[in-house]
Amino acid sequence: MIRLNLTATPEWLDLAPGLRLLVGPLTTALMVSARADPAIEALPEGASQEALALAMAKAVARRAVLDWEGVGDALGQPLPVTPEGIDALLEIWPVFEAFQTMYIARGLLLDAEKNVSAPLPSGPSAGATGIALPARAPARTAQRD
Secondary structure, X not given: OOOOOOOOXXXXXXXXXXXXXEEOOOOHHHHXXXXXXXXXXXXXXOOOHHHHHHHXXXXXXXXXXXXXXXXXXXXXXXXXXXHHHHHHHHOOHHHHHHHHHHHHHHHHHHHHHOOOOOOOXXXXXXXXXXXXXXXXXXXXXXXXX
């Protein structure tokens, strides 16, 4: 069952101890906009899946992150949310993984759910039941010319 959140209110994600991101809902409009991000389009033909995943996560985050807590400069002073700051934050492996898991993967799991089909009632499907009678005896090998 798909549960709809009709309020579409931002929510806080706790990505690491002391690090929280306020993100807007992961909507179709957000994902379509991220796919058309110049950074995605600038990837070379045949770019690796890893490069594409990082570029897509950054594009999504630049659109979704509204505020953050626990992000500071070298002196520990809080930094405002900026596209460059979001990109730098996602270069930190544990933060990238947490963002992928807690934000992006939820949308992808929902997308995967809609692609599931029930087994076919006939044919080579796992859900098919056998209706043919068993063979009486094994067939003989065909003669060679």
